[in-house]
Amino acid sequence: MRADYRVLLDACVLIPMPLADTLLRMAEAPRLYLPKWSQAILDEVRATSSRSGAWSPKKHAGAKRQSGGIFRKHWWKALSP
Numbered sequence: 001m002r003a004d005y006r007v008l009l010d011a012c013v014l015i016p017m018p019l020a021d022t023l024l025r026m027a028e029a030p031r032l033y034l035p036k037w038s039q040a041i042l043d044e045v046r047a048t049s050s051r052s053g054a055w056s057p058k059k060h061a062g063a064k065r066q067s068g069g070i071f072r073k074h075w076w077k078a079l080s081p
Contacts, residue, residue, distance in 0.1 A: 007033045008076060011044040036076040 027035045
C-alpha cells in the first residue's frame with residue numbers, strides 16, 4: 001500500500017522526538033501518507049529546539065544542513081513566503 005494523502009506536519013509535532021519519529025516512520029515505504037512542511041515550520045523547529053536546550057549546537061548545525069536536502073522535497077511551497 002502506498003498512500004499519497006498530503007499531511008502538513010507543524011512544529012508542534014516535529015519537536016517532540018518520539019512523536020516526530022513515529023510520524024516520519026509512518027511516511028516511509030510503504031507510506032501511509034506524504035508528509036509536508038514549510039521553511040517557516042522548520043525554522044520554528046530549529047529555533048524552539050535550540051532555545052529549550054533540546055538540541056546541541058552540533059545537532060542544530062546538522063538540522064540546518066538537512067533542511068536544504070531531504071527536507072526540501074517535502075516542502076509545501078504554498079506555505080513558504
